[in-house]
Amino acid sequence: MKTMTKAAKWTLIPIRAISRLKQRESRAFGLRSLALAGLTIGLLSSCTLLDSKPTNEQITQLMKQSFAERGDAKLDRLDQSELQRVCSDYTGKEVPKAVKEKLEQAALASVRYPTDGKYLGDFKSGERIAQSGVGLQFSDAKGTVAGGNCYACHQISKQELAYGNIGPTLYNYGKLRGDSEAILKYTWARIYNAHAFNACNSMPRFGAAGILTEAQMKDVMALLLDPKSPVNQ
């Protein structure tokens, strides 16, 4: 059910998303702090459904006692962001519309588009990034370049059969959608911070959380959108 909704969102031309991108340009960045303030008020009123359970603060404290820092994996990874806390509380439940919209606005405001205005890099490098699942684990050697691990959850090129199905298929992504400026911007934002379009979905915020560099993101974009990419054959 959840998967179908996600898939449907991807398949349709994202009109809502594009109009929101335009809105964002006309609004100031101050929107973000306003959204967070509103979110806090929204949260206070929704907390009653959790009253018989341990508090988020207690759980964070318990988690910090239970983990040890190793390599780049520090204990601050257990300090939940507003987004993480709200999405934890609403996993498997409907996120109230107002709360969801505020999260989505804040997520969209976090997106930084390529400084040189170019969206597409090298699709062959993009394929390697999509295949690689290393990076950010406490077991990774220092300086390990993180991959995107896209195949863990998505079908992408037809050649790779070992793909997961948590996310929708991305095969023929560019062929089906074209490479208009609107599609480029939408796809970039979706990879950068997917919560901009569907708050509390499962996809990591590859740009906003600093998982992939701008150059890596361009390569993954090319894998999806370059007409020569195996994805679009």
Place this chain on the structure above:
Amino acid sequence: MKTIATKAAIGQSVIAFSPHSAFKFALFALGLGVAAMVGAQPKDSTEAEIEKYRQMLQDGNPAELVSLKGEGLWKKKQGPKQASLELCDLGLGPGIVKGANAQLPRYFADGDAVMDLETRIVHCMVTIQGLDRNKVTARPYSGAGQSATDMEALVAYVVEESRGMKINVPQQHAKEREAFARGEKIFYFRGGPYDFSCASCHAVDNQRIRLQGLPNLTKTEPAQKAFASWPAYRVSQGALRTMQWRIYDCFRQQRFPELKYLSPASVDLITYLGARANGGVMETPAIKR
């Protein structure tokens, strides 16, 4: 074409097919064979072939050897007090191993805490045998190509004695219920650079990472099957892996910091998963890819 095991791992963990035993090598070759077949098949038959591979694994479980070693250790007089673990109360009374793990974690009055199997074994090693807690917990998991640690061996023995028994993780004591409530929150706790929680992978039916199926642990039947099959012998690592290890490695892939052995969060989470699995039938130690 890489092996199924490699492809299935979200974090591409180091896979150790150590050729030191012919048996393991044969399984490895088998895995490659299946993986090669997979390459030529469409999706549905891919899953069928993986299921066939899993079936073939059931023929012989090297965990039996680990469990034999564990039985020896359990009955051996050790430590400053020269006592054996046969005096250890795993919840059903001193010396009773049969069926004990099907009812763990549980509250123990002597420690005034909820303990999972591994916490309880360490508790007994310290109190009955007089061993040093830091020493016995220093290296709980075997590395690539190493033989089982004492803890892995003891776990293999105890859980084998619960094979075929009904899971019945108690929720009578207030502290057992508190552990469950905290475990539930931990299951849904999103954090780290990937924003993952346990539920990111284990709350929807029929999901896969690469080719690895992900049980929906929010539903009774898959929750029972999953809990019933850990600890397990993991063929791709040539090692018996304990429940503490299972949780530890999930958090590694979630990009969290390193879970401490026997930490309160680990016990709470195992309590939650165990009590949710009540009514299932233990298949431990299982054998997995």
